[in-house]
Amino acid sequence: MKITFGLNQNNADWSEKQAASGEIHLGPEGMLSFLQTKLGLGGTDCSAVVRIDQYRKRLAAVISAGAGAASGDPWFQKSFELDPWSTAKQLLSWRDELILAGWNRAALPATNSKRLAALSAIESRTEPLAQGFADKLHELMDELEYLDTSCIQSIQLAEPLELLPHLWQLLFNKLGESGVSIKEPPPQGSIDFSDDSLILLESDTEWEAAEALAMWLAADKDANKNVNMIVSDASGVLGTALHRLGLPRTGSRESSKWRAHLQILPLVFANAWQPIELGALVALLTLPISPVPSDVRYWLLRALKDEAGVKGKEWDHALEEIKKQYAEPKDPKYKAKTEKEVDEILKKIDEMLVSDRYPSGGIPEGAIIERCNWIIKSLTPQCKDNDFLNKPIGHAMALKQLVTGRKTIGRIELERMIDLLVTEESLDIKAEASPWNISTHPGGVTASRPVLIWWNFINQPGPAASYWNxxxxxxxxxxxxYPDENGMAQKREVFAWKNAFLKAEEKVILIRPKKLRGEDTTGHPLWDMITSSAEKKWDEKTVKIFIQNSTDVFFTNEKWELFGRKGTTIGAPQFVLPQGQNEYSISKKLITIPKSTSYSDMSTLIGCPLKWVMEKVVKIRPSDAASIPDINQSIGTLCHSIIQDIYARGTTLQVALSKRSWTPADAQKEAERLFDKKVESMVIELCAEGKKIERARYRQDIGRAVYGLGELLQKEDFTVEEAEAKFSGTLCEVPFNGFVDLLLRDKKNNPLVIDLKWTRSGKYKRQEIKDGLDLQLASYAWLIEEKEPGAEINAGYFIMPENSWLPDNQKNLRQVFQNAAKAWQGELNILAEGLVAKGHDINDENDDESSTAPFKLSAPCGFCQYKGLCEIDERNAQ
Ligand code: SF4
Structure with a gap:
């Protein structure tokens, strides 16, 4: 057997020849496995996470024993107390590095180094530690004398012996002593870059680079057997481009730990801590599959959309709806559940999402295991149809094992454990048989070929080396x-780079995208060596002209020629998005008389019929998760709710208070109390860590606004009649509903409507009133007038953050509503003809449409979810 060994040849082909026997290329893992098999050694591989946990136990034991300290506490004790997991991980990596450097696990010599003293003390512990790669190599060394080496004719080293880690050097020396011929690689010659055999092809993105390379390879398929390719970053972009031109794909590994099912464990535990984090809660509820049943997720998300918190009115309402759903499922494939079963489900949801939460200092072992069991129990029945769920189930089982025996675990440590458990999942696409040879590392190029192509020739972080003083x-x-001396890792890299270049007999094509996955790239360090060598012959400008080129050559001309190959570029037909229109047509059958309407419905239809049609007829709407209110909207809702509670009818005491007795100061005090009571259920974001000051500021702002409102009521001698009062009327046979924030009576017992606004600027509302476009107040006034014909009705806005009262003193509310009703009816008539107009800005000077209309509103584009559809015109123009 003739073996070639290289540090980067783990994935190399067995042989570069068409047919060969008794030849094999091995990397470190392959060589270890080969020799283990010969010696009858082996054993199972242990995951990194289990070894770290075992090592953590040793660290804990050292601390308990008070050992390992050159003076005082063990060197790692403080780090361990803060973050046991990371501390164990780091110390284990040093320990493994020293084993690979020849440490036989005996006590290390006494020095001033607390790090070595600690490593030595940890190694002396008897708590189990599964073998890592270095341990296995060590074990192999111990048994090497029993190896029958007669079957190994020679070992050709790809790197010089002196560049190998110490234990590998010892191993090859021992094999050499036992008769195996160990062959060093020939000395690397120097590379002459001062001719035209090299080109750096730059592109803006990896997509362009892949397209260009695929075109070059497709231009002479027969000659591709002469190509070596280095493809270390197998993102799939190159494979796709090759495939499109009928060439074999390079393999790709689409790794990600962000796939939805890999997020189940992290998100379940992100919801185990106090205080509740709205983002984590929404993320768990929006997973396509999770331990929370889909019906429950739907209702809870809807609740969060209306009130961004838990245990409030909307949350309770959602729980009631869930109960109803379970009692009588609408979907026949679900079986109805008994009350007891439903209670159990909801109890679990409450525990896992709301009440069973822990400070970040520590979560008890039992609570972790319970969450793991929740995942296992709820996902197992779904595995039959979704085998990918075995992954999160496996994660939960592994976590259970890891935490068993721990009393409590802090948040940082638990998250680190989960992070390591939920390793990246790869969707590997195998490379197709190809005439070219692919290596994943320059050191893995084994055979000389005329052309070398280096895909993604950019600076990528190399292996990090530890520093020993x-x-x-x-x-x-x-x-x-003998750990690696400083700079050894770089020496190995440089050797590997040169190896690849020296295996190119005629040409080297280096491909560098300036952006990779949207991030700017920097040049490969080897590029500096190349340019300085080339500059010995040419000046810098000439170097650029000769050896730098852009992938534009493939795309800007119909015919291209590069490095001995030529081809034709056929432009793709231009994709033109449909033109946006000011008016669309729709089947008349789809437009029916609305079942009901309201002020906001009416203003949408008048402002932009297209938006109204999208909402009411086409019924496109954003997902509930995308509709979770932002903090400003939530504060507005909270403020309304507080004022409603203060002035609502209810108990006799409240009626009495609401009629007369709230002094501004009392109302403010009550508002602050209600803020504290409701904030968790309505603006949970303000309960997050680090939000204390913001929360206090909002509390103060709301208290001040309520005080201001109280002052207004007192000064004007207004009496509160009803808060959040519902009114109904009929407009052109369509039921019309409205909720009035506060219905008051003035001194003359006339009705007065107050609408509360949480906005930092009342400017727009002032303008609306001035322009006679104040449809909201006008519609409330009309609704009240329907009940109290002939009453003199007044209305106004109370702008809460500004603490300002904005009465509609134009005295033309009735006229405003009549004009609006005409405009609304007019728009309905146009829709009934099958014409849907897009709204526009009525303040635009170029607007000549409907200039004579008695009532017109600008399209509410600023808050419109259909903006993307409307802006098609602009995108076409780009
Ligand atoms: S973006 Fe403006 S014009 Fe377009 S649908 Fe929305 S409101 Fe109407």
Whole structure:
């Protein structure tokens, strides 16, 4: 057997020849496995997460024993107390590095290094620690004398022995002593970059780069057997471009830990902490599959859309709806549940999402296990149809094992454990058989071929090397331990780069996208070596002209020629988005008389019939998750609710108070009390850590607004008759509903409507009143007049953050409503003809439409979810 060994040849082909026997290329893992098999060694692989946990236990044991301290506490104790998981992970990586450097696990020599003292103390513990790669190599070394080496004719090293980690050097030396021929690679010659055999092809994005490379390869398919390719970043972009031109795909690995089912465990535990985080709660409820049943998720999200918090009116309403759904499922494929079963489901939801939460200092083992069991129990029945759910179930089971025996675990540690457990999942697309040879690392290029193509020739972070100070190195070397000297990792990389270049017999094409996945890239360090070599012959400008090129050559001309290949570029037909229109047609049958309407419905139809049709006829709406209110909207809702509670009819006491007795100061005090009571259920975002000051500011603002309102009522001698009063009327045979924030009586017992606004500027409302476009107040006045014909009705806005009263003193509310009703009826008539107009800005000087209309409103584009559809025109123009 002739073996070639290289540090980067784990994925290399066995042989570069068409047919060969008794030849094999092996990387470190392959070599270890090959020799283990020969010696009858082996054993199962242990996951990194389990080894870290085992090592953590050793660290805890060292601390308990008070050992490992050169002076005082063990060196790692403070870090361990803050973050045991990361501390164990880091120390384990140093420990494994020293094992690979030759440490035989005996006590390390005494030095001033607290780090070495700690590692030595930890290694002396007897708590179990599963073997890692370095341990297995060590074990192999111990057994090497029993290896029958007769079957190994020679081992060709891809890198010089001196560049290998110490334990590998020892291994090859031992094999050499036992008769195996160990062959060093020939010395690397220098590379001459001062001719035209090299080109750097730059593109703006990886997509363009992939397209250009695919075109070049497709231009001479027969010659592709002469190509070596380095494709280290297998994102799939190149494979797709090759496939499109009928060439074999390069393999790709679409790794991500953000797939929905991989987020189940992290999100369940993101909802285990106090205080509740709205984002984490919404994220868990919006997962396509989660331990929370889909019906429950639907109703809870709807509740959060109306009140951004838990345990409030909307939350309770959602729970009631869920009960109803379960009692009599609308979908026949679901079985009705008994009251007891439903109660159990809701109890679990309450515990997992709301009440069973812990401070970030620590969650008890039992609570973690309960959450894991919740995931396992709820997902297992769904595995039959969705086998990918085995992954989160596996994560939950592994986490259960890891936490068993721990009393409590802090948030940071638990999240680190979960992070390591939920490793990236790969959707691998296998490389198709191809004439070219692909390596994932320049050091993995094994055979010489005329052309080398280096895909994504950019600076990518290399392996990080640990730093050992001179005193530590001296002590380690004395004990026969030789960690990599500083700079060794870079030396190996440079050797690998040169290896790839030297295997190119004629041409090298380096491909560099300036952006990769949207991020700017920086040049490969080797590029500096290349340009400085080339500049020995040419000046900098000439170098650029000769060896730098852009993928534009493929796309800007019909014919292109590059590096001995030429082809034709056929432009793709231009995709033109449909033109946006000012008017669309719709089947008349779809437009029917509305079943009911309201002020906001009316203003939408008058302002923009297209928006109204989208909402009411086409019924496109954003998802509930996308409609969770922002903090400003939530504060507005909270403020309304507080004022409603203060002035609502209810108990006798409240009626009495609401009629006369709230002094501004009392009302303010009550508002602050209600704020504290309701904030969790309505603006939970303000309960998050770090929001204390913001919460206090909003509390103060609302208190001040309520005081101002109280002052107005007192000064004007207004009496509150009703809060959130519902009124109904009929407009052109269509039921019309409205909710009046506050219905008051003035001194003359005339009705007065107050609408509360949580907006930082009353400017727009003032303008509306001035322009006679104040449809909201006008519609309320009309509704009241329907009940009290002939009454003199007044109305106004109370702008809460400004603490200002904005009465509609134009005295023409009736006329405003009549004009609006005409405009509304007119728009309905146009729709009935099958014509849907797009709204526009009535203040636009170029607007000559409906200039004579008695009532017109601007399209509410600023708050419109259909903006993207309307702006098609602008996108076409770009
Ligand atoms: S963006 Fe403006 S014009 Fe377009 S549908 Fe919405 S409101 Fe109407």
């Amino acid at each position: 001179p005193a530590e190195l001296e002590a380690l070397n004395k004990a026969g331990i």
